[in-house]
Amino acid sequence: MKKDAYSRHVDHVMSAALHGAPAEVGDELILKSWRRCIADYGLDPSRLRAPHIVTSHTLRAHQEQIEQFMGVARVGMEQMYKRVSGLGYVLLLTDAAGVTVDYIGNDAHAAELKKAGLYLGAEWSEQSAGTCAVGTCVAEQAALTCHQADHFDPTHIPLTCSAAPLFDPEGKFLAVLDLSALTSPADKKSQHLALHLTMMYAQMIEDANFLRHFEDRAILRLGTTWALVEVSGEIMLAYDEQGTVVGANTGARRLFRDAAAGVGGRTLAELFELAPADLHRLLRFQDASDRSIVTRGGGRMFYTSVRPPRQRPAARRIAVDAAGDSQASLPELERLAGDDKAMRRLLDQAKRLVNRKLNILVHGETGTGKEVVARALHQSSNRAARPFVAVNCGAIPESLIESELFGYTAGTFTGGRAKGMKGLILQSDGGTLFLDEIGDMPLHLQTRLLRVLSEKEVLPLGADRPVPLDLTVIAASHRDLRNLIGAGTFREDLYYRLCGATLHLPPLRLRDDKRYLIAKVLSEEAELLGRDAQLSADAMHALLSFGWPGNIRQLRNVLRYALAISDGALVMHADLPQELTDQFSATHGTSAVPALPWRETGVEESGDADAGALHAALVRSKWNVTRAAADLNLARATVYRYMRKFGIVPPNQR
Numbered sequence: 001m002k003k004d005a006y007s008r009h010v011d012h013v014m015s016a017a018l019h020g021a022p023a024e025v026g027d028e029l030i031l032k033s034w035r036r037c038i039a040d041y042g043l044d045p046s047r048l049r050a051p052h053i054v055t056s057h058t059l060r061a062h063q064e065q066i067e068q069f070m071g072v073a074r075v076g077m078e079q080m081y082k083r084v085s086g087l088g089y090v091l092l093l094t095d096a097a098g099v100t101v102d103y104i105g106n107d108a109h110a111a112e113l114k115k116a117g118l119y120l121g122a123e124w125s126e127q128s129a130g131t132c133a134v135g136t137c138v139a140e141q142a143a144l145t146c147h148q149a150d151h152f153d154p155t156h157i158p159l160t161c162s163a164a165p166l167f168d169p170e171g172k173f174l175a176v177l178d179l180s181a182l183t184s185p186a187d188k189k190s191q192h193l194a195l196h197l198t199m200m201y202a203q204m205i206e207d208a209n210f211l212r213h214f215e216d217r218a219i220l221r222l223g224t225t226w227a228l229v230e231v232s233g234e235i236m237l238a239y240d241e242q243g244t245v246v247g248a249n250t251g252a253r254r255l256f257r258d259a260a261a262g263v264g265g266r267t268l269a270e271l272f273e274l275a276p277a278d279l280h281r282l283l284r285f286q287d288a289s290d291r292s293i294v295t296r297g298g299g300r301m302f303y304t305s306v307r308p309p310r311q312r313p314a315a316r317r318i319a320v321d322a323a324g325d326s327q328a329s330l331p332e333l334e335r336l337a338g339d340d341k342a343m344r345r346l347l348d349q350a351k352r353l354v355n356r357k358l359n360i361l362v363h364g365e366t367g368t369g370k371e372v373v374a375r376a377l378h379q380s381s382n383r384a385a386r387p388f389v390a391v392n393c394g395a396i397p398e399s400l401i402e403s404e405l406f407g408y409t410a411g412t413f414t415g416g417r418a419k420g421m422k423g424l425i426l427q428s429d430g431g432t433l434f435l436d437e438i439g440d441m442p443l444h445l446q447t448r449l450l451r452v453l454s455e456k457e458v459l460p461l462g463a464d465r466p467v468p469l470d471l472t473v474i475a476a477s478h479r480d481l482r483n484l485i486g487a488g489t490f491r492e493d494l495y496y497r498l499c500g501a502t503l504h505l506p507p508l509r510l511r512d513d514k515r516y517l518i519a520k521v522l523s524e525e526a527e528l529l530g531r532d533a534q535l536s537a538d539a540m541h542a543l544l545s546f547g548w549p550g551n552i553r554q555l556r557n558v559l560r561y562a563l564a565i566s567d568g569a570l571v572m573h574a575d576l577p578q579e580l581t582d583q584f585s586a587t588h589g590t591s592a593v594p595a596l597p598w599r600e601t602g603v604e605e606s607g608d609a610d611a612g613a614l615h616a617a618l619v620r621s622k623w624n625v626t627r628a629a630a631d632l633n634l635a636r637a638t639v640y641r642y643m644r645k646f647g648i649v650p651p652n653q654r
């Protein structure tokens with residue numbers, strides 16, 4: 001900015017703030033903000049300040065405060081960004097303090113955007129940045145555009161920014177959605193649509209969050225247009241079975257602003273003129289053919305639509321109640337465990353790792369839930385709306401792993417796809433790449449993967465230029481990778497790249513929350529069948545006493561089987577597969593005692609517990625590989641591969 005233009009700006013801000021009228025500035029919110037900057041925060045428009053970017057530790061703390069909301073907001077932001085991409089805009093989501101907790105922009109301009117503060121971690125409060133769209137939106141809790149010289153600090157004059165406030169389901173100010181650009185036409189009117197788009201998406205995100213928050217409640221939507229009331233939640237009220245309002249979105253709070261006691265805690269009959277039949281249909285969460293309603297006192301007419309509460313299947317309630325646990329409403333990561341100490345510690349650790357951009361290594365026997373944990377970590381992260389790509393390095397034939405992972409360009413292979421193929425690594429860009437059985441990855445591909453991880457770019461086969469990517473890897477192994485390093489089959493440097501943090505999943509037999517897991521898996525399986533399920537006391541006892549060499553995967557298979565066999569809602573001991581009932585009666589003294597499956601051979605002494613589990617499954621199936629594979633939920637080819645690997649030889653071939 002030229003020096004004279006710069007001093008003109010400073011003079012204009014000072015004189016308008018001290019003596020000016022709103023008409024001179026053109027926007028009352030901007031004028032009020034200039035005054036606050038001078039009188040309340042003691043800012044000086046002639047002192048230029050570079051944008052303030054908070055440390056990653058502070059950023060994480062801000063993100064943690066609104067983590068769940070960020071997941072919902074991200075979906076809306078991505079949709080919105082599609083509408084404006086190519087027009088030079090970036091999207092910011094800030095928290096109520098004005099700290100940018102999420103961001104979508106064109107990475108090609110990352111350096112410029114970062115310099116301008118249009119980036120993750122930038123703090124846009126008025127106290128820090130002077131008048132700006134986010135800061136003034138925070139101060140006024142109102143939508144506005146802060147265009148070029150509206151900014152207090154001349155540093156920000158090149159920018160145009162439109163921001164809208166977001167409120168939580170209780171009406172508390174929560175966040176700001178901001179659409180900004182580094183350059184724009186001089187006329188502020190050019191940003192009219194940008195402001196409206198921002199307000200529209202802010203409302204959509206806020207309403208999506210409202211619907212999620214009250215998914216267990218009926219929602220009454222009111223609209224002024226008959227055909228749109230189903231889809232546009234202009235005004236929404238959540239209410240309980242008695243018709244008492246338990247939540248209201250911003251539109252509804254605005255509508256009932258004059259009601260002395262607000263809307264919360266009042267009944268629908270107090271707010272609307274309702275005939276008994278109308279009240280009845282609302283309490284039964286039914287729609288009616290005449291879908292109009294009139295507010296009491298104000299006499300305003302609206303069209304209505306009712307969204308009934310989400311029905312949790314009875315089976316889920318019964319089963320979880322059976323475990324005496326009320327975790328059903330908790331986020332996915334929390335629900336992975338009951339009160340097992342090791343798992344609770346692991347989940348606490350996992351929650352702290354979620355958005356840290358660290359690669360994570362998950363270790364545990366087969367079927368302990370390594371992939372389940374990886375998915376839950378992804379779903380709890382701010383990458384949740386981006387892809388979760390799972391690759392089983394042990395299952396893809398070695399000849400294909402390279403092209404599957406890294407992709408290839410057109411013409412690289414005869415018989416390949418004409419347009420080339422985007423590899424799985426690139427497909428996970430911005431999301432999470434889950435590399436299962438990482439210990440099975442051939443050495444030369446480990447080298448290529450290491451390069452991808454360190455350089456954050458991938459070179460598809462046949463390509464001459466690498467493609468940059470935002471990669472977060474969660475790798476899993478049932479084997480101790482340090483043993484593989486010792487044996488020379490796993491690269492030590494890759495190991496250190498992958499284990500930004502390591503999570504050790506305990507085997508099911510050592511978990512203290514078996515009762516919780518049994519109830520959870522039973523309810524999930526029963527839900528799939530659309531029925532109720534409970535376990536008889538002795539069936540539960542047998543499940544609790546079993547050794548579970550195949551861990552939670554085996555538990556799921558057993559319960560799926562038992563549900564298929566059982567006649568009614570009650571799963572009996574006799575409905576369980578024979579392997580369980582045999583062991584149960586054995587350990588209770590009614591027949592010969594088989595040793596616990598994973599201890600019955602010396603294979604475990606090889607240092608690999610899975611060899612024991614595999615051997616046990618083969619013994620149980622009388623060396624029928626197909627049945628053992630089904631038991632362990634593995635492909636037959638995988639069972640053969642592991643048999644070769646562990647040196648397990650069937651008796652008839654010894």
Ligand SMILES: Nc1ncnc2c1ncn2[C@@H]1O[C@H](COP(=O)(O)OP(=O)(O)OP(=O)(O)O)[C@@H](O)[C@H]1O
Nearest residue numbers: 336365366367368369370371372478521552553556
């Ligand atoms: N906490 C859990 N709650 C309910 N089901 C679970 C849980 N953890 C794992 N499971 C179930 O156990 C089975 C195996 O899980 P998963 O595939 O994540 O295990 P894994 O350790 O990755 O197995 P592998 O090493 O063989 O790939 C799946 O059916 C999954 O649904």
